[in-house]
Amino acid sequence: MPRGQKSKLRAREKRRQARAKNALEEEGSPDPLCECPHQAVPDAGMSTPPNIQQGAHYTFSHTYENTGAQNQDEKNSDDSDDLEAWSKDPINHKVVLLVQFLMEKYHKKEVFTKADMLKCVLKTSKTAFTEILKRATEHMELAFGVDLKEVDPIRHCYALFNKLEHTFDAVKGDEKMPNTGLLMMVLGVIFKKNNCASEKEVWEVLNMMGVHANRKHFIYGEPKKVITEDLVKLKYLEYRKVPNSNPPSFEFTWGSRAQAEISKMKILEFWAKIHDATPDTFVPLYEIAVKDEEERAQARSAARARTAAMASSHSKAMVSSSSHAK
Structure with a gap:
């Protein structure tokens, strides 16, 4: 990562830590016990938070701008710096508690109140809670592809909703949380690579996100199995051998189900969230996504028109049949 970009990230993190410190100074002494049932969720689920939260913001930017791969020493140094910065932030312990609470509620499919969340993060000022909720919500979205929405x-x-509303629990392995976030990352890489990404390109991005092919992940379980088998069986991804490749190499494209159920704009919005940007920041991709939205709208309109025509024809046939009977 260029030094200028790293300096900006460090400065932004310092400002965030300062805001967190000021927010916590407004609090009173914390209660000795937390009423949140977070113990039901293993602590390992949050063991390396920078990979998903802070690291996610620069990883996709780094990849999109084609700045080249980091050498291993620099990467290890960056990971260490990120973890140190994360651990020094006084709010992050409470973010962990709230994320564990949200994971528990998602698993049980329970609705909960703001008061429930406040209990989970102990005695917290309004300013601090706003920041804690923002970070926890971001983690749920980027790591799991799950949105927090106010329903009343x-x-x-x-309540918590899977971003893929058509398949609320389908993109899910043996773990408690869905693999939607991983799927959307892979679909994003494919979209960026003109709708076909080599396996190497996909893993280059996932590796920078802390997701590795032959290493069990604390959120996604066995990532290679998820993206080359599970999501392929569900028809969200296509994984195929590149013709005439020697040694054999493989590539990914969107599966038929992804094409039918997931818009390019939804993926771009997810990607932009990782960048801490807006979708129109990525001009070529945004133009493609807008065109895709228009085509989907036209297809839905045509489908409704066909349905209405069939209903009208059926109604006329029924009326005609009834009049002949008389």
């Missing part, structure tokens, strides 16, 4: 504004009730 009057009673301040919340």
Whole structure:
């Protein structure tokens, strides 16, 4: 990663730590016990948070701008710096508690209130809670592809929804949390690579996210099995041998189910979130995504028109049959 970009990230992290420190100074002494049932979720689920939260922001930017791979020493140094910065942030311990609480609620498919979340992060000022909720929500979205939404504004009730609303629990392995985040990352790489990405290109990006082919991941389990077998069986990904390649090499494309159920704009919005940017930041991809949205809207409109025509024809046939019977 260029030194200028790393300096900006360090400066941004320092500003965030300062805000967190000021927010926590507004709090009173914390309660000795947390009423949140977070113990039901293994602590290992948050063992390396920078890979998903802080690291995610620069990883996709680094890849998109084609700045080249880092050497191993520099990468290890960056990972160490990220972990040190993360551990020094006074708010992150409470972010962990809230994420574990949200994971528990998602698994049980329970609705919960703002008061429930406040209990989970102990005695917290309004300013600090806003920042804690923001970071926890971001983690759920980027790591798991799960959105936190307010479902009852009057009673301040919340629920968690998989970004792939058509398949709320389908993109899920043996773990408690869905693999939607991993799928959306892979689909994003494919989209960026003109709808076909080599296996090497996919793993280059995932490796920078802390996801490796032959290493069990604390969130995604066995990532290689997930993307080359599980998501292929579900028809979200196609994984095929490159013709005439020697030694054999493989590539990924969007599967038929992904093409039918997931818009390019949804993937670009997810990608932009990782960048801490807006979708139109990526001009060529944004133009393609907008065109895809228009085509999908036209297809839906045509489908509705066909359905209406069939219903009208059926109704007329029924009326005609009834009049002949008389």
